[in-house]
Amino acid sequence: MRVGYIGLGAMGGALARHLVDKYTLTVLDLQKETVASFQALGAQPAMSAAELARDSDIVLLCLPRSSDVRKVIFGPAGLAEGLSAGKIVVDQTSGVPAETREFARRLSELGVSMFDAPVSGAMATAVAGTISIIASGPRDVFEKALPVLKSISPNVFHCGERVGNGQTMKAINNMMNASCRFATLEAVAMGRKYGLPLQAMTQALNNTTGRNYTTTGMLPNIAEGRQSTKFALALQVKDMNQAMLLGIEQGVPLPMASIARGLLQIGLNTLGENAQLEQMIGIIESMAGTRLGPSHAPERSTQA
Amino acid sequence: MKLGYVGNGSFAAAAVRRLLGRHQVTVVGTGRDPALEGAGAAVASDLPELARSSDVIIISLGSHSDVREIIFAADGLAQGLSAGKIIIDQSLGLPDDASALSEELRNHGAILLDAPVYTESLDAAPDTTAIMCGGPVDAFESIRPVLSSLCPNVVYCGDSGSGRAAKLVVAAVAACNRLITYECATVGVKNGLALEHMAAVLNKSSGANSASARVLPALGDHGRTADVPLGTAVEELKLASRLAMQCGAPLLFANLARSMFQAAASEFGATATIDEIARVFEASADLDFTDPKTCGAAVA
Numbered sequence: 001m002r003v004g005y006i007g008l009g010a011m012g013g014a015l016a017r018h019l020v021d022k023y024t025l026t027v028l029d030l031q032k033e034t035v036a037s038f039q040a041l042g043a044q045p046a047m048s049a050a051e052l053a054r055d056s057d058i059v060l061l062c063l064p065r066s067s068d069v070r071k072v073i074f075g076p077a078g079l080a081e082g083l084s085a086g087k088i089v090v091d092q093t094s095g096v097p098a099e100t101r102e103f104a105r106r107l108s109e110l111g112v113s114m115f116d117a118p119v120s121g122a123m124a125t126a127v128a129g130t131i132s133i134i135a136s137g138p139r140d141v142f143e144k145a146l147p148v149l150k151s152i153s154p155n156v157f158h159c160g161e162r163v164g165n166g167q168t169m170k171a172i173n174n175m176m177n178a179s180c181r182f183a184t185l186e187a188v189a190m191g192r193k194y195g196l197p198l199q200a201m202t203q204a205l206n207n208t209t210g211r212n213y214t215t216t217g218m219l220p221n222i223a224e225g226r227q228s229t230k231f232a233l234a235l236q237v238k239d240m241n242q243a244m245l246l247g248i249e250q251g252v253p254l255p256m257a258s259i260a261r262g263l264l265q266i267g268l269n270t271l272g273e274n275a276q277l278e279q280m281i282g283i284i285e286s287m288a289g290t291r292l293g294p295s296h297a298p299e300r301s302t303q304a
Numbered sequence: 305m306k307l308g309y310v311g312n313g314s315f316a317a318a319a320v321r322r323l324l325g326r327h328q329v330t331v332v333g334t335g336r337d338p339a340l341e342g343a344g345a346a347v348a349s350d351l352p353e354l355a356r357s358s359d360v361i362i363i364s365l366g367s368h369s370d371v372r373e374i375i376f377a378a379d380g381l382a383q384g385l386s387a388g389k390i391i392i393d394q395s396l397g398l399p400d401d402a403s404a405l406s407e408e409l410r411n412h413g414a415i416l417l418d419a420p421v422y423t424e425s426l427d428a429a430p431d432t433t434a435i436m437c438g439g440p441v442d443a444f445e446s447i448r449p450v451l452s453s454l455c456p457n458v459v460y461c462g463d464s465g466s467g468r469a470a471k472l473v474v475a476a477v478a479a480c481n482r483l484i485t486y487e488c489a490t491v492g493v494k495n496g497l498a499l500e501h502m503a504a505v506l507n508k509s510s511g512a513n514s515a516s517a518r519v520l521p522a523l524g525d526h527g528r529t530a531d532v533p534l535g536t537a538v539e540e541l542k543l544a545s546r547l548a549m550q551c552g553a554p555l556l557f558a559n560l561a562r563s564m565f566q567a568a569a570s571e572f573g574a575t576a577t578i579d580e581i582a583r584v585f586e587a588s589a590d591l592d593f594t595d596p597k598t599c600g601a602a603v604a
Binding site: 097120121122132134155157159160162164165168169172173174175176177179180182183184186187188189190191193194195196197200201203204205207208209210211212213215243246247250251252253254255256257259260263287288289290 | 399422423424429431432433434436457459460461462463465466469470471472473474475476477478480481482483484485487488490491492494495496497498501502504505506508509510511512513514515516518544547548551552553554555556557558560564588589590601
C-alpha cells in the first residue's frame with residue numbers, strides 16, 4: 001500500500017515518522033527542510049497535493065485547521081485533482097467535524113472515502129508511537145486503513161460510523177482536560193494562599209474523587225519545578241473555541257467550559273501570541289495573588 | 305489507647321465499627337443514637353465521663369457550632385478534659401474556626417486535630433476516600449493508627465485548620481470533576497457521540513478524571529456512584545466559597561459549582577444524592593441519558 005502524508009509539522013511529522021520504514025511514503029509540507037529530512041529517511045517528496053494523491057492509495061493529513069484541509073483537498077493542484085475511485089483520505093487534523101463531513105461527502109462523489117482520525121496525547125507519545133488515535137467513519141473503510149493507523153500507534157479507537165465523531169471526541173476531551181485543569185489550579189491556588197503545602201493537596205486530591213489528569217500530572221511537576229505541558233496557548237484557545245462551538249450550535253449550556261475558555265483567552269491576551277500553555281500557571285497564580293509551587297519552573301521566554 | 309467517639313449519622317456508626325476492630329471505644333449513652341450505641345462500644349453516662357475515660361476523643365458532627373456545643377456546654381466534654389488528651393475533630397467547618405478552637409482547648413491542656421474525611425461513598429470507594437489532618441505533627445503521629453483504621457488514606461496537611469482547608473480544596477475539585485463530566489457528556493451526546501464511546505476514549509485520554517471513570521460508564525442507566533446527599537455537598541461547597549473570600553482567591557469554577565449544586569438541592573431536595581445532578585444537565589439540553597436511541601453506540 002502506497003501512503004501519502006501531508007503536513008509534517010510538530011505533530012504530523014512525529015506521526016508520519018512511523019510510516020517511513022513500513023510503507024512507500026510520499027510527503028508534502030510547506031517547509032523545505034522538513035521535507036528534506038524525510039527524504040533523507042527514504043520518503044519521496046511530492047511537488048503538489050495532486051501529485052501526492054496520484055502516487056498514493058491512502059493519504060493522511062495533519063494540518064492546523066479545517067480551512068487548511070479544504071485548501072489542500074479542493075484548492076488548485078489539490079488532492080481532489082489526483083484522487084481516483086477507491087482511494088482513502090484520513091484527516092488527522094483537530095478539525096471541525098461538520099466541515100470534515102462536508103469534505104467526505106464531496107469526495108464520495110469521486111468514489112473516494114474520507115474519514116477522520118485525530119490524535120490525542122502529548123508530543124512524547126506521538127514520538128514513542130503510543131498516542132491515542134480517535135477515528136470514526138464507515139467501518140469497512142476504517143478497517144482498510146487500520147494497518148496504517150496501527151503503524152503510527154496501536155492505540156486506535158473507532159467511535160462510530162459517522163465521519164467527524166473522532167474530531168468531536170477529541171474536542172470534548174480537550175474541553176474536559178482544560179476545564180478540569182483550571183478548576184484544579186484555582187482550587188489549589190486557594191489552598192496555597194491559605195498556607196497548605198502543594199504536596200499535601202496533591203496527595204489528598206489523588207487519593208479522593210478530586211483526582212484528574214492535572215492532579216496526577218501537572219501538580220507533581222509543579223512541586224518539583226518541572227514543566228509538564230508543551231503546547232502553544234494559541235492552539236489551546238483554538239481547540240477550546242471549536243469545542244465550545246459544538247455546544248453553541250447544538251444548544252448545550254457550557255458553564256464550566258465557558259470559564260476555562262475565558263481564562264485561556266485572558267492568558268493569551270496577557271502573555272502574547274507566542275505564549276505556551278504552561279505559562280497559564282503564572283496567570284492563575286497572579287489572579288489569586290499566590291504561588292503554586294515552592295520553586296517555579298523557569299518561565300519560557302516569549303522572545304527568540 | 306482508649307478512644308471516645310461522639311458523632312451522629314450513618315457514618316458515625318460505621319466509623320465506630322471500624323475502630324472497634326483495633327481499639328477500645330466508648331460512646332455516650334444518651335439514647336439519642338441507637339445505631340451508635342448498639343455498635344458494640346462501651347457506653348459512658350455523659351460527655352464528661354466519656355472525656356475522663358478516653359485518651360483520644362473523636363468528634364464527627366454536622367457543623368462547627370455543634371462541635372463547640374458538645375465541648376463547651378455545661379455538661380460538655382470540657383468538664384472531663386485534662387492535660388494530654390487529644391481531640392480529633394472530623395466535623396465540617398471552616399479552617400480558622402478549627403484553629404481558634406485549638407487555642408481554646410489548649411487552656412484545658414487538650415490538643416485538637418482537625419481531621420475531616422472526604423468521601424463520595426465510604427463503602428463502595430475506599431480507594432477514593434481520604435482523611436486530611438491539621439494540627440501539631442507529634443500529636444498527629446501518635447494517633448495516626450486511629451485515623452488509618454478509619455480509612456487507609458491519611459494525609460498530614462500542616463498546622464491546625466489545614467485538614468479542613470485541604471478537605472475544602474478536595475471538595476471543590478471533586479464537584480468540578482463531576483460537573484465537567486456531565487457537561488462534556490451532554491455536549492458529546494448532542495453531537496452524536498455514544499456514552500460508551502466517550503467512557504472508553506476519554507478515560508484513556510487527557511480528559512480523564514474521577515467522574516469520567518465512575519460517572520460516565522453509569523450514566524446510561526442513571527446508575528448510582530455516590531452516597532453523598534446534595535445537602536452535604538452544598539454545605540462543603542459553601543465553606544469552600546467562604547474560604548475563597550477569606551483568602552482572596554477567585555475560585556470561579558467552584559463558586560459556580562456551589563450555585564449549581566445549590567440549585568439541584570433546592571429542586572430535588574437536600575437528601576437526594578449528588579447523582580441527581582445528571583438530571584439538571586439532561587433538562588438543560590433536553591435529552592435523556594438512558595435513551596439508547598440518542599445516547600447509545602447504535603446512533604454513532
